[in-house]
Amino acid sequence: MPTDLTIHQTSIPGVLLLNLPVHGDNRGWFKENWQREKMTALGLPDFGPVQNNISYNEAAGTTRGIHAEPWDKFISVATGRIFGAWVDLRAGDTFGTVFTAELGPGQAIFVPKGVGNSYQTLEEKTAYTYLVNAHWTPDAEYTFLNLADETVAIEWPIPLELCELSDKDRAHPRLSQITPMDLESRxxxxxxxxxxxxxxxxxxxxxxxxxxxxxxxxxxxxxxxxxxxxxxxxxxxxxxxxxxxxxxxxxxxxxxxxxxxxxxxxxxxxxxxxxxxxxxxxxxxxxxxxxxxxxxxxxxxxxxxxxxxxxxxxxxxxxxxxxxxxxxxxxxxxxxxxxxxxxxxxxxxxxxxxxxxxxxxxxxxxxxxxxxxxxxxxxxxxxxxxxxxxxxxxxxxxxxxxxxxxxxxxxxxxxxxxxxxxxxxxxxxxxxxxxxxxxxxxxxxx
The missing domain is CATH 3.40.50.720 (NAD(P)-binding Rossmann-like Domain)
Structure with missing residues (x-):
């Protein structure tokens, strides 16, 4: 488990990977999942979260995404382990750039608005938690990408044909069909x-x-x-x-x-x-x-x-x-x-x-x-x-x-x-x- 809080820039501009100190003993473990003062001092944007969401996944192989939302997210794992994949769906030179990583309780990731977010559970009973800086609304403008898109070619640890996916996620468009999210006009x-x-x-x-x-x-x-x-x-x-x-x-x-x-x-x-x-x-x-x-x-x-x-x-x-x-x-x-x-x-x-x-x-x-x-x-x-x-x-x-x-x-x-x-x-x-x-x-x- 990490012993020091650190933040690292990934291949996608603005997507930051964090190592979180996890302290354990015979009873279990404890971590500071979100610590504004320490994290912003190390370079995390002071993004002002207003809502905390948790996604519980019963089976290994549950796969969700790829969704780009009009708000920033701070993602971590409460229990279990995931393989995460993030795709830049913002207009610009980095459109289509991919970053992947395994996340457990000792890691977190900051995902700015317009970057597609997805994950696959690697263990049963995995709880995936995320802070967002805007309240969810059904009228929000999303951008979606198909999990199996051949252009970004994400190497999922568990083949998608063996995974639990929603019908909506299976039907999302390919990268060539997507209009990049234009954040500049927003x-x-x-x-x-x-x-x-x-x-x-x-x-x-x-x-x-x-x-x-x-x-x-x-x-x-x-x-x-x-x-x-x-x-x-x-x-x-x-x-x-x-x-x-x-x-x-x-x-x-x-x-x-x-x-x-x-x-x-x-x-x-x-x-x-x-x-x-x-x-x-x-x-x-x-x-x-x-x-x-x-x-x-x-x-x-x-x-x-x-x-x-x-x-x-x-x-x-x-x-x-x-x-x-x-x-x-x-x-x-x-x-x-x-x-x-x-x-x-x-x-x-x-x-x-x-x-x-x-x-x-x-x-x-x-x-x-x-x-x-x-x-x-x-x-x-x-x-x-x-x-x-x-x-x-x-x-x-x-x-x-x-x-x-x-x-x-x-x-x-x-x-x-x-x-x-x-x-x-x-x-x-x-x-x-x-x-x-x-x-x-x-x-x-x-």
Whole structure:
């Protein structure tokens, strides 16, 4: 029996063979069948198993497979012995590559999604056990290969004509009839895929994401409310690899009211909690859009490492949502500021005032950068397509920081109106007699 835990790469990329220390005495034996900390330290992917399955086989010669599933597997033998055969059924140069090995209690093997898995029992009463990182579903997309395929030519210890096989396994296609499993189109490297889900599709950013990612799945709030706990049970999350959360409560001033506070916490925090749970449970990449309002604006420029210091209810809920998303292993928090897109926004308001001959007073002591939804959506695509490091990313449009007053005068000028019609006013003066939420003085994101 092995005395040290070791991991070895096989002839199939990503398929790893493990030797497991087995400790025995007159009573029997003991082993650590799955030990996350030790195994990941030696190079096993931290694949996040969610289900444990056991296949008991009464007779020697029982043969099962060859099945390639859309999830990763960690396989071992609880009792007995098997001959295992694995065939790479993924699209690529190694399609059709075979690896075989005998496994007893002292061995285990990690099989990534898309690699065909099969085994033949060499002893009676063999128990074959495997951990998987997705819950089984009858709608999962499998790829199958015939156990007797002449191309891969597996040398089964017990001839297949003498073995117990299911009728389904006997009828599986040959290698030449198989369409390789295309995992590339199922990954975060292709954001414009039906496996990318856009939430909040009717918002300013949501509409732009739908425009730039026409093949992605897009749901508005009426189709999926992120704060509705019951709605999650109706979603087949195995359809997705990536979720872009563009849904949020953004009524900054109304958030200071009793009902607004409740709505802001419901959507920006409780909804994000449920979304994070789904992402963790189903190994999804979660892209979450955040805000400069998580800071008090005392720092001239906000880095991704700055600690939260929100002033108002809206900022508090966005900071709480960020903290929740940080618990998701595969997450992007996209922090942005002063978003302008299709629909009501500051630029549209100023242009309308200019055209109607109205001369507004605009605050001149808040400074930041505009973020056009076209830039924000393109930036999110880049993070995913380039497999950027998970974590917090600041993302705004370019240019020098300006005050709202300076931006308003520029809009007036572009509209053919006299920019001097826009008057400067301090935040304190502008807020007199109004129920306004506190705002950061500096919204500049590094």
């Amino acid at each position: 990954s975060t490297t292709d954001p414009d895929s039906p496996r990318t889900l856009i939430l909040g599709a009717n918002g300013q950013l949501g509409r732009e994401l739908v425009k730039q990612l026409p093949n992605a799945t897009a749901w508005s709030r009426s189709e999926f409310d992120i704060a509705d706990l019951a709605a999650y049970a109706d979603v087949d999350w195995t359809r997705f690899d990536t979720v872009i959360n563009a849904a949020a409560y953004t009524k900054v001033d109304e958030a200071e009211t009793l009902q607004g506070r409740r709505d802001a916490w419901r959507i920006n925090v409780h909804g994000v909690v449920e979304l994070a749970r789904a992402a963790i449970a189903h190994d999804l990449t979660l892209v979450h859009v955040s805000s400069d309002y998580v800071f008090d604006g005392e720092e001239q420029e906000h880095t991704t490492e700055e600690l939260f210091s929100p002033l108002g209810v809206y900022g508090q809920t966005k900071a709480a949502g960020d903290a929740v998303v940080m618990t998701v292993p595969k997450h992007y928090i996209v922090r942005t500021s002063w978003v302008v897109g299709e629909g009501p926004n500051f630029i549209a308001t100023m242009r309308s005032l200019a055209e109607r001959g109205i001369s507004p007073s605009v605050v001149d002591d808040q400074v930041g950068r505009l973020t056009y939804t076209s830039d924000l959506a393109a930036g999110i695509q880049s993070l995913l397509a380039e497999s950027a490091p998970y974590g917090v990313h600041n993302l705004t449009s370019g240019g020098e920081p300006r005050t709202w007053f300076e931006i308003a005068r520029e809009v007036f000028a572009e509209a053919g109106a006299d920019p001097s019609r826009v008057s400067p006013v301090s935040t304190q003066e502008y807020g007199e007699g109004k129920n306004l939420a506190p705002r950061p003085a500096s919204s500049i994101l590094a």
